[in-house]
Amino acid sequence: xxxxxxxxxxxxxxxxxxxxxxxxxxxxxxxxxxxxxxxxxxxxxxxxxxxxxxxxxxxxxxxxxxxxxxxxxxxxxxxxxxxxxxxxxxxxxxxxxxxxxxxxxxxxxxxxxxxxxxxxxxxxxxxxxxxxxxxxxxxxxxxxxxxxxxxxxxxxxxxxxxxxxxxxxxxxxxxxxxxxxxxxxxxxxxxxxxxxxxxxxxxxxxxxxxxxxxxxxxxxxxxxxxxxxxxxxxxxxxxxxxxxxxxxxxxxxxxxxxxxxxxxxxxxxxxxxxxxxxxxxxxxxxxxxxxxxxxxxxxxxxxxxxxxxxxxxxxxxxxxxxxxxxxxxxxxxxxxxxxxxxxxxxxxxxxxxxxxxxxxxxxxxxxxxxxxxxxxxxxxxxxxxxxxxxxxxxxxxxxxxxxxxxxxxxxxxxxxxxxxxxxxxxxxxxxxx
Amino acid sequence: xxxxxxxxxxxxxxxxxxxxxxxxxxxxxxxxxxxxxxxxxxxxxxxxxxxxxxxxxxxxxxxxxxxxxxxxxxxxxxxxxxxxxxxxxxxxxxxxxxxxxxxxxxxxxxxxxxxxxxxxxxxxxxxxxxxxxxxxxxxxxxxxxxxxxxxxxxxxxxxxxxxxxxxxxxxxxxxxxxxxxxxxxxxxxxxxxxxxxxxxxxxxxxxxxxxxxxxxxxxxxxxxxxxxxxxxxxxxxxxxxxxxxxxxxxxxxxxxxxxxxxxxxxxxxxxxxxxxxxxxxxxxxxxxxxxxxxxxxxxxxxxxxxxxxxxxxxxxxxxxxxxxxxxxxxxxxxxxxxxxxxxxxxxxxxxxxxxxxxxxxxxxxxxxxxxxxxxxxxxxxxxxxxxxxxxxxxxxxxxxxxxxxxxxxxxxxxxxxxxxxxxxxxxxxxxxxxxxxxxxxxxxxxxxxxxxxxxxxxxxxxxxxxxxxxxxxxxxxxxxxxxxxxxxxx
Numbered sequence: 001x002x003x004x005x006x007x008x009x010x011x012x013x014x015x016x017x018x019x020x021x022x023x024x025x026x027x028x029x030x031x032x033x034x035x036x037x038x039x040x041x042x043x044x045x046x047x048x049x050x051x052x053x054x055x056x057x058x059x060x061x062x063x064x065x066x067x068x069x070x071x072x073x074x075x076x077x078x079x080x081x082x083x084x085x086x087x088x089x090x091x092x093x094x095x096x097x098x099x100x101x102x103x104x105x106x107x108x109x110x111x112x113x114x115x116x117x118x119x120x121x122x123x124x125x126x127x128x129x130x131x132x133x134x135x136x137x138x139x140x141x142x143x144x145x146x147x148x149x150x151x152x153x154x155x156x157x158x159x160x161x162x163x164x165x166x167x168x169x170x171x172x173x174x175x176x177x178x179x180x181x182x183x184x185x186x187x188x189x190x191x192x193x194x195x196x197x198x199x200x201x202x203x204x205x206x207x208x209x210x211x212x213x214x215x216x217x218x219x220x221x222x223x224x225x226x227x228x229x230x231x232x233x234x235x236x237x238x239x240x241x242x243x244x245x246x247x248x249x250x251x252x253x254x255x256x257x258x259x260x261x262x263x264x265x266x267x268x269x270x271x272x273x274x275x276x277x278x279x280x281x282x283x284x285x286x287x288x289x290x291x292x293x294x295x296x297x298x299x300x301x302x303x304x305x306x307x308x309x310x311x312x313x314x315x316x317x318x319x320x321x322x323x324x325x326x327x328x329x330x331x332x333x334x335x336x337x338x339x340x341x342x343x344x345x346x347x348x349x350x351x352x353x354x355x356x357x358x359x360x361x362x363x364x365x366x367x368x369x370x371x372x373x374x375x376x377x378x379x380x381x382x383x384x385x386x387x388x389x390x391x392x393x394x395x396x397x398x399x400x401x402x403x404x405x406x407x408x409x410x411x412x413x414x415x416x417x418x419x420x421x422x423x424x425x426x427x428x429x430x431x432x433x
Numbered sequence: 434x435x436x437x438x439x440x441x442x443x444x445x446x447x448x449x450x451x452x453x454x455x456x457x458x459x460x461x462x463x464x465x466x467x468x469x470x471x472x473x474x475x476x477x478x479x480x481x482x483x484x485x486x487x488x489x490x491x492x493x494x495x496x497x498x499x500x501x502x503x504x505x506x507x508x509x510x511x512x513x514x515x516x517x518x519x520x521x522x523x524x525x526x527x528x529x530x531x532x533x534x535x536x537x538x539x540x541x542x543x544x545x546x547x548x549x550x551x552x553x554x555x556x557x558x559x560x561x562x563x564x565x566x567x568x569x570x571x572x573x574x575x576x577x578x579x580x581x582x583x584x585x586x587x588x589x590x591x592x593x594x595x596x597x598x599x600x601x602x603x604x605x606x607x608x609x610x611x612x613x614x615x616x617x618x619x620x621x622x623x624x625x626x627x628x629x630x631x632x633x634x635x636x637x638x639x640x641x642x643x644x645x646x647x648x649x650x651x652x653x654x655x656x657x658x659x660x661x662x663x664x665x666x667x668x669x670x671x672x673x674x675x676x677x678x679x680x681x682x683x684x685x686x687x688x689x690x691x692x693x694x695x696x697x698x699x700x701x702x703x704x705x706x707x708x709x710x711x712x713x714x715x716x717x718x719x720x721x722x723x724x725x726x727x728x729x730x731x732x733x734x735x736x737x738x739x740x741x742x743x744x745x746x747x748x749x750x751x752x753x754x755x756x757x758x759x760x761x762x763x764x765x766x767x768x769x770x771x772x773x774x775x776x777x778x779x780x781x782x783x784x785x786x787x788x789x790x791x792x793x794x795x796x797x798x799x800x801x802x803x804x805x806x807x808x809x810x811x812x813x814x815x816x817x818x819x820x821x822x823x824x825x826x827x828x829x830x831x832x833x834x835x836x837x838x839x840x841x842x843x844x845x846x847x848x849x850x851x852x853x854x855x856x857x858x859x860x861x862x863x864x865x866x867x868x869x870x871x872x873x874x875x876x877x878x879x880x881x882x883x884x885x886x887x888x889x890x891x892x893x894x895x896x897x898x899x900x901x902x903x904x905x906x907x908x909x910x911x912x913x914x915x916x917x918x919x920x921x922x923x
Contacts, residue, residue: 172607189604194475194476194496194499196501342608342609343607343608344607344608345607345608345609346607346608347585347604347606347607347608347609347610347611348475348477348585349477349478349479350477350478350479350480350522350525350526350584350585351479351521351522351525352608353525353585353608353609353611354525354526354528354529354609355525356608356609357528357529357608357609358525358528358559358561361561362561365560365561372560374558378558381521384521385518385521385522385524385525389493390479390482390494390518390521390522391479392476392477
């Protein structure tokens with residue numbers, strides 16, 4: 001546990017969410033420095049590229065590179081936007097909530113630095129509808145910052161002008177997908193858009209737009225203050241810095257912890273989350289949220305970074321580790337997850353609309369004791385029909401990937417369900433009830 | 434144009450269009466549901482998957498409707514990967530489809546059937562209960578929606594948004610619960626509702642008029658031109674077992690109607706299907722009643738009647754073709770008469786899309802030939818003062834209106850009509866084919882020719898209008914009937 005931390009350091013004081021609290025901890029110095037020096041945006045992009053910062057929303061795309069996709073404002077005179085994706089809805093993921101609630105000014109400064117870097121005129125913060133306190137804190141922070149001349153026209157007396165608006169989601173998971181989010185912001189149904197065109201060329205209202213995760217932009221002020229070289233001292237070569245790990249499930253101390261990339265999953269589980277609860281053994285875990293492949297306990301010594309997790313056939317995702325203890329039934333947990341994606345599919349693409357429902361129905365049937373021997377293979381074939389990249393967005397993949405992983409690692413348990421005509425793990429009393 | 438490789442051949446492709454358009458332009462089949470060339474592509478049904486290789490990247494299976502054409506791209510519609518992807522997609526589309534093809538009006542022209550036959554799998558692997566939704570949901574006077582059959586391609590939604598620009602349909606609910614609905618269950622409005630039944634790739638949207646009327650494979654389809662206004666939309670006439678017209682449907686014509694037609698034209702088969710046809714010809718009997726005669730005899734009677742004279746009023750129907758008009762001009766010049774055609778007033782159906790509000794499909798053609806357009810009132814006044822009259826063409830009597838009935842029975846009046854013109858003034862009625870029974874050319878408001886085509890035979894005993902006219906012409910010139918072979922009725 002002896003590693004450098006910075007992301008959550010300000011959190012803990014009573015007024016960490018206020019402007020006073022933030023400024024006392026050195027807040028807005030990065031932004032003020034940039035504006036005072038009139039930093040060249042191209043310089044900043046290089047700095048972010050050099051830092052190796054990768055997006056924290058799930059895909060892990062290099063942030064500096066993403067910023068550089070925005071068209072040159074000298075040639076493209078259109079209005080430009082940032083959409084901050086605070087629609088954190090992946091089951092297991094809860095890291096952005098902490099930042100929005102406890103350190104909203106940090107989020108805001110990150111947005112403003114990104115806006116300066118990409119010469120954006122307005123930032124839209126799309127907050128998950130259920131996040132009432134985080135929304136309120138964020139709104140208050142923006143109001144405070146506006147009063148202090150940090151948001152709006154001529155920020156801190158410079159020629160940099162940036163508006164920040166907030167939007168509350170209405171409860172759809174799909175609005176966390178970047179193009180679904182943009183549609184929703186435009187007042188339409190949250191139907192993801194086919195790509196191309198990509199948001200940098202045709203985003204919100206058809207204007208150049210970059211969609212970023214909260215935690216991603218939260219890192220920017222630190223990189224500006226302390227430099228890319230400092231940032232690279234943490235983490236691994238290809239996954240630099242620290243990340244917020246939201247660990248949940250059958251553990252003693254679920255929560256959001258700041259850890260460096262490359263730390264083993266076991267360290268997070270044992271040293272941070274206090275180990276598996278009730279003295280039980282670990283059975284399986286999701287490394288990065290419910291849409292990443294389920295892996296068995298034997299992989300617990302894997303390092304938590306994009307490449308290592310990819311190496312065990314899963315994804316780093318949003319680093320939302322969900323731990324299942326030995327009593328958990330993988331068919332039941334698969335059904336819970338499949339039902340979630342069935343419920344959240346927007347219904348545009350045939351494979352996703354029908355496939356998510358079908359997977360959920362099959363898992364439900366197997367768990368209820370009506371599974372057929374051919375259902376296991378059917379699960380695999382249907383999942384292959386839904387992934388990879390067969391649909392407009394990745395929701396179809398998000399439903400298929402955990403299904404494929406569960407069959408890969410726990411085929412015997414599914415077959416036992418079929419054979420026993422029900423869950424073999426359930427206590428006899430429960431089974432007969 | 435850009436060069437791409439399609440299934441091993443180099444073809445020209447329009448870089449402004451999606452890849453699927455280039456493939457279709459080459460007449461290579463690629464399944465598609467949500468894509469329609471007349472609507473914006475959304476790429477949601479995912480059935481048009483083809484294999485594409487660009488540059489050094491490995492070949493990928495992509496949807497052709499959302500893939501831009503790029504120079505040198507190598508496209509394979511028949512690769513194993515593409516077939517497999519389409520087969521998988523079909524299985525998902527059929528997962529909740531009710532498979533009620535035996536009673537579905539779309540059966541036979543349903544692309545879900547066709548593509549499943551081509552590439553689908555013969556075995557259904559789902560044992561789950563199928564979605565239960567509304568099977569008979571009325572969307573107004575024209576359309577009936579079967580939500581269970583719907584595959585949510587959203588063509589109908591986009592049609593109203595993009596073509597008549599009056600958004601009326603929505604996809605409501607989410608995921609597997611998605612359904613097509615009108616906002617607040619309001620009935621559809623407008624004159625273009627019928628198009629969504631053509632657009633629907635499955636049997637979800639059907640025309641109330643066509644429901645359970647015919648199996649589509651029993652319909653004979655012929656290219657023709659719509660008779661309802663001077664736009665002259667290209668259409669297909671669909672006739673059941675050589676008898677009744679069951680449907681008019683739009684036929685693609687870039688210069689005139691694109692892919693669409695209005696409901697007024699779509700359902701305008703009333704006259705064509707009318708039972709009270711004049712199957713041959715009829716002459717006024719001595720007692721005042723009508724006596725059926727051969728057309729050849731009727732023509733001789735016209736000569737005997739003395740109706741063919743210079744001061745006869747000659748009035749054509751606005752449905753006359755250019756060819757018939759020419760023949761009638763010959764007759765007029767032989768008589769020394771001046772031809773005009775009935776021009777009904779413009780109706781209030783005019784819109785910004787197709788309907789011109791002018792009910793004369795061949796106004797331009799007849800005017801160009803030298804026919805004078807005149808209103809029914811004007812013409813009836815002229816008729817009242819003339820000693821003889823010749824009315825030529827389908828519905829001419831109906832369009833001249835009530836004024837005809839008031840004409841004196843002393844007048845010598847000959848009508849070439851589809852129906853018996855039972856007015857006191859009429860002496861001879863010669864049956865002619867209507868617009869689904871004859872061929873010819875109409876010229877639309879913009880000067881574009883449109884062929885009308887015979888979709889069925891006229892009743893036996895009815896001659897072509899041009900033939901009747903040329904016989905009449907001969908009768909004027911020669912003063913004696915040309916010998917006609919027996920049985921040469923057509």
